[in-house]
Amino acid sequence: MNQIIPNSASGRDIKFHAHPQTNFRLHEQVGPAIVDSGDGVRISDTDGQQLIDGMAGLWCASLGYSERRLVEVAHAQMLKLPYIQTFAHRTSEPVIDLAEALIARAPSPMSKALFQASGSEAVDTAIKLSWFYHAAIGKPEKRKIIGRQRAYHGTTIASASLTGLPNMHNGWGLPLPGFLHVSCPDTYRGMLADETEEAYSARLGEELEALILREGPETISAFFAEPVMGTGGVVVPPRGYFDHVQRILRKYEILFVADEVICGFGRTGAYWGSQLYGLEPDMLTCAKGLSSAYFPISALMMTDRVYQAVADFTAQLGGFGHGYTYGGHPVGAAVANETLKIYDEIDICGQVRAKAPILQDGLRALAGSSIVGDVRGIGLMAAVEFVEDKAEKRPFAPAAGIGAKVADAVKARGVLLRALGPTLVFSPPLVAAPGDIEAIVAAVKGGIEEVEGQLGR
Known part of the structure; x- marks a missing residue:
């Protein structure tokens, strides 16, 4: 029998909506975040939370969410x-x-x-x-x-x-x-x-x-x-x-x-x-x-x-x-x-080249974290890979869900990112302002520190 999960703000019944790239049974328990609107590089959900979309949707909303042309x-x-x-x-x-x-x-x-x-x-x-x-x-x-x-x-x-x-x-x-x-x-x-x-x-x-x-x-x-x-x-x-x-x-x-x-x-x-x-x-x-x-x-x-x-x-x-x-x-x-x-x-390419160091250098400054194994990227795309042991490059067990934990902690700080296993990936809209990118980096820094604290690092 289909389970009914209302969204807390909208009361919408989601039992008829299947989601790609999703654990269906987990989704029946947690329900969806229903995105209601977008403005610039930010999206808002029906619970009233506003987030910088650090993934530009799925690597794609390059001009953000309010380009009227x-x-x-x-x-x-x-x-x-x-x-x-x-x-x-x-x-x-x-x-x-x-x-x-x-x-x-x-x-x-x-x-x-x-x-x-x-x-x-x-x-x-x-x-x-x-x-x-x-x-x-x-x-x-x-x-x-x-x-x-x-x-x-x-x-x-x-x-x-x-x-x-x-x-x-x-x-x-x-x-x-x-x-x-x-x-x-x-x-x-x-x-x-x-x-x-x-x-x-x-x-x-x-x-x-x-x-x-x-x-x-x-x-x-x-x-x-x-x-x-x-x-x-x-x-x-x-x-x-x-x-x-x-x-x-x-x-x-x-x-x-x-x-x-x-x-x-x-x-x-x-x-x-x-x-x-x-x-x-x-x-x-x-x-x-x-x-x-x-x-x-x-x-x-x-x-x-x-x-x-x-x-x-x-x-x-x-x-x-x-x-x-x-x-x-x-x-x-x-x-x-x-x-x-x-x-x-x-001059979209010139914009990206000018702003890329804010993202790339900002994330690389986090490499000293006890759980950050590798930081890599180019332009306005990047990844931070988490490991349990830096010297041996040993990954966390998948059950630890370390990438998802960091992503959740970052979301609580107002930035939406995507965890792909133990790796957090970044792809902000290309029109993101320098301040938006700085906010992304700051949220990630805080999220990593929160998870480190949970691990007793």
Whole structure:
């Protein structure tokens, strides 16, 4: 029987609402926090608590919660043309404009943009397109997909298989056959004591090449990577890592897909994470910041080499058997176009670079805590990893729920963050004022000290 849990302020009955990424039984006991409104970088719930959203929703509300230009553009487009599909030679002016804007802003030469409604769908499309491309060039046996441990790429069957997080596989019978994973390039957990970052990168490159040779290069379709891992714990790659990766992929004619769903549109301080590491992907996926989360939309960009092969194949087959009802939604495209204009006008990357030291240096100043093992990040994305023993890097037992305890203590101080196991992650709106970021750091400092006290440290 469904349990009924009223929210204390609203009295709302929540028994019909299931929640993703949630323990259903625990949720039946604790109920939801119902967010009622947002203003700037703050959200308010129906209990009257106001919080700085230190995660920008899910890494996505880059312009905060009260950018009226996006609301007005969405309203105007809904009045003019609320929907049209992009199947079979149809489109709309906003979609044409958005494709042109994205291709112009791409970190390396791209030819076409294909639209979806979510990052998961964009990644799923890239997986399918890698198979379609290789079939088009007469190599249909190139089907295997390589991802990385701790990578996050989405929750569709294919994108979750590509994801390298056990909680995305357990109980689902995933990953599907043909999805392979190499090590996460985490210098804190993976680099040897006497190893330089460059040597660590070379070793990771050797591991990738060994996997390719073991599986057979003629069977490998594509390699996917976030420039900086997000949900896996904000893992910044070691120096030279992507130089080795790209050299190996080119050697064995394997497509490289950059997943910029989190990193894109200024999060790292560069417009694209790819620009930081000299990436030249064959395909690139983006979402989240594309519309500052004001409307569901994602895009997949592809090089002309990929497009030309695919186009020839569609002519041979009589069509392109792929697409989504809401791919290329005119309202989403209109909102995304205005979002990109705002980014340009306010120099979003310059803003992030100017404010990043407040977050990064502020969090690194907490490294002396007895429970902080590692602080890492770039731009306005960061992570603090908690450990029981700093010398041995020994993590707390999962049952201790240390990350959640710190997150709760931080929330009590007016800041909403996300705990991913023993790691607290940060992704504030890119328009957060310096004072907002200082408040985030201060709340975290207080939260860590409170939990240390509970542990008797």
